[in-house]
Amino acid sequence: MRRFPTLIVPALGLALVLTACAGDDEDTEPPSTPTGVTAQAGSATSVHVMWERSSDNRAVTGYEVHHGSRKVAAVPAARTMVDIERLTPSTAYAFTVRARDAAGNLSAPSAAVPVTTPPATPDDDTPPTPPQDLRGTVEGTRAVTLTWRRATDAVGVTAYDVYQADSRVHSVPGTATTARLTHLRPGTVYTFTVRARDAADNSSPDSPPVDLTTASAPGSGPSTAPTGLTATARKGAVVLSWTPPDTGAPVKEHQLYLDGAFATTIVWGTQPPPGRATYTFTVTDNPGTRYTVKLRAKLPDGTWGDFSAQRTVVVP
Numbered sequence: 640m641r642r643f644p645t646l647i648v649p650a651l652g653l654a655l656v657l658t659a660c661a662g663d664d665e666d667t668e669p670p671s672t673p674t675g676v677t678a679q680a681g682s683a684t685s686v687h688v689m690w691e692r693s694s695d696n697r698a699v700t701g702y703e704v705h706h707g708s709r710k711v712a713a714v715p716a717a718r719t720m721v722d723i724e725r726l727t728p729s730t731a732y733a734f735t736v737r738a739r740d741a742a743g744n745l746s747a748p749s750a751a752v753p754v755t756t757p758p759a760t761p762d763d764d765t766p767p768t769p770p771q772d773l774r775g776t777v778e779g780t781r782a783v784t785l786t787w788r789r790a791t792d793a794v795g796v797t798a799y800d801v802y803q804a805d806s807r808v809h810s811v812p813g814t815a816t817t818a819r820l821t822h823l824r825p826g827t828v829y830t831f832t833v834r835a836r837d838a839a840d841n842s843s844p845d846s847p848p849v850d851l852t853t854a855s856a857p858g859s860g861p862s863t864a865p866t867g868l869t870a871t872a873r874k875g876a877v878v879l880s881w882t883p884p885d886t887g888a889p890v891k892e893h894q895l896y897l898d899g900a901f902a903t904t905i906v907w908g909t910q911p912p913p914g915r916a917t918y919t920f921t922v923t924d925n926p927g928t929r930y931t932v933k934l935r936a937k938l939p940d941g942t943w944g945d946f947s948a949q950r951t952v953v954v955p
Contacts, residue, residue, distance in 0.1 A: 670695040670738035670746040673702065678754040679810050681798045682840035683728035686754050687810040688712075689720040692822075693738035693746060703737045705748065720810075728759035728838075757838045760794050767792035767835035770799065770846040780825035780854045786817045790835035790843055798836045802845070803829055804899065804949055805931050826855035828864050830949040850948040863944030865893065865934045867915070870950035872922075877930065877952055879918045883911070884936050884944055892937040895920070896946070897930055905934075928954040 675691035693699050704712040704721055711734075712721045726732065732755070735748040770787040777783050790796050796813035801820065811818050813835070823829065829852070832845040852862060868881040883890040893905040895918070905918050922928070933949040 666697055666740065666742035666744065668696045669744040670699050670740050672747045673736040673738055673749045676734070676736050676749045676752045678732070678734050678752040679798055679812055680754055680756050681722065681800075681810060681836055683757050683759040683838045684726045685722050685724045685840065686726060686732060686734070686756065687720065687722050687798065687800075688734050688736065688752070689810070690736045690749065692716075692719055695738070695740045697740060697742075699738050700741050701739045703739060703745070705735045705737065706732055720807075726756050728756050731755045757795075757797055760837070760839045763794050763837060763839040764841065765793045766841035767796050767837055767843040769844045770833045770835055773831070773833055773846045773849045775831060775849045775851045777851050777853055778819075780856055781823045782819065782821045783823065783829070783831075783851050783853070784817060784819045785831055785833065785849070787833050787846060789816055792835065792837045792841075794837055794839070796835045797838050800834045800836060800842070802832045802834065805929075805951065823853050825853055826859055826862055826945065828852045828862070828946060828948045832951075845951070848948075848951075863936065863938060865936055865947040868932075868934060868947045868950055870930075870932050870952045872930075872952040872954055874955055875923070876919050876921050877932070877954075879920075879932065879934070880915055881934060881947060882915050886936070886938055886944075888939045890936045890938075893918075893934050894937075894943060896933050896935075899931065922954055924954055926954055930954070 670693040673690040673693050677689050679687045681687045688704055699716045701713060701715050703710050711723050714721050733751040733753045735751050737748050738746040767790040770790045772788040775783050775785045798813050799811050800807050801809040801818050809818050809820055830848050830850050832848050834845060835843040863884045865881045865883055871878045889911050891907055891911050895902045895905055931949050931951050934947045936944045938944050
């Protein structure tokens with residue numbers, strides 16, 4: 640009988656060691672609670688919710704937006720904003736945001752942010768006028784502030800939406816005429832436009848664009864982006880004109896991107912044209928088709944430089 644303890648104890652010890660090893664790989668730590676949560680009524684039936692990124696001991700994989708105890712939206716970690724739609728006009732809501740990691744751990748809810756949707760305007764099908772006099776100020780390497788002149792609307796502007804590269808990146812109330820954008824990349828050219836929106840969810844045309852270049856990171860060289868890009872659409876073609884970057888040697892190649900995707904390489908051969916460059920490409924899409932275009936140059940060391948500002952054209 641005395642032999643049983645000497646046999647059982649090692650077996651228990653082994654089980655304990657194995658359990659401890661398994662526990663070392665288990666992620667039980669939730670992400671940090673999202674901060675900076677805002678909720679802005681974009682129309683009588685929608686609210687735009689934004690927040691700051693959370694952190695995690697491994698990685699945040701997504702965010703959940705809740706109204707009370709009900710989850711109303713889920714987005715991947717790359718997004719920090721979402722539109723909550725199909726809401727009721729003239730109704731008070733309160734939203735919270737939670738971060739989620741790969742192990743399914745949820746952060747604590749953010750502070751609840753109240754918002755009230757405006758009254759419905761079912762007979763309003765007239766969009767606001769586009770905001771005018773859009774201007775911007777660069778704030779170091781990662782932030783800019785935009786200002787504009789108020790738009791007008793038959794009923795009233797409920798929100799202004801800021802777009803970059805045809806993607807909405809920020810929204811502010813209809814009473815605001817300024818927006819601050821953060822988490823930008825150093826030494827990068829950004830093209831911003833603003834649209835006004837009313838309670839019937841009519842959106843105005845784009846404001847005139849503004850190009851802003853964030854400051855370069857310490858130790859990095861000057862921007863290598865083409866400058867002064869213009870894009871003019873005519874029947875069956877789009878004409879581009881720009882100034883290549885000053886690289887100390889003639890720029891013989893540029894890459895053209897359409898709607899954010901690589902389209903073609905523009906090559907001039909041994910001797911590119913002096914001064915501004917011009918390139919025309921054919922389009923066969925229906926009138927009203929919208930394109931975004933941008934360029935980057937091949938540098939003397941064989942690498943591709945920074946992207947130009949982006950331009951938007953509509954096929955006539």
